[in-house]
Amino acid sequence: MTEDKHRETTGRNPRLEAAYDELIKFERKENEFRRKDREERASELRLPLNEINIH
Template structure:
């Protein structure tokens, strides 16, 4: 390999690693958002227990 090819490969690898790290951060934020959203929707769907009359 020539120096240019090695340099290009190293640069590409650094860019790929940076892109992977950004994707990991995005996925974590997305998962937290979905978890929070599910909890909020579940809370809205919960029937108010104090209004139920169970005999």
């Protein structure tokens, strides 16, 4: 019985790691998309992004 649980746990880890890696990739792409979108909107409105300080 212990051996079966061990197999289940080790079998899940690579899948969980793969899912976690995919989530990280997605978050990086999403952050990059948001940054580009923010820059595009700022340039359309002619806002100086570097000079704006949000508190």
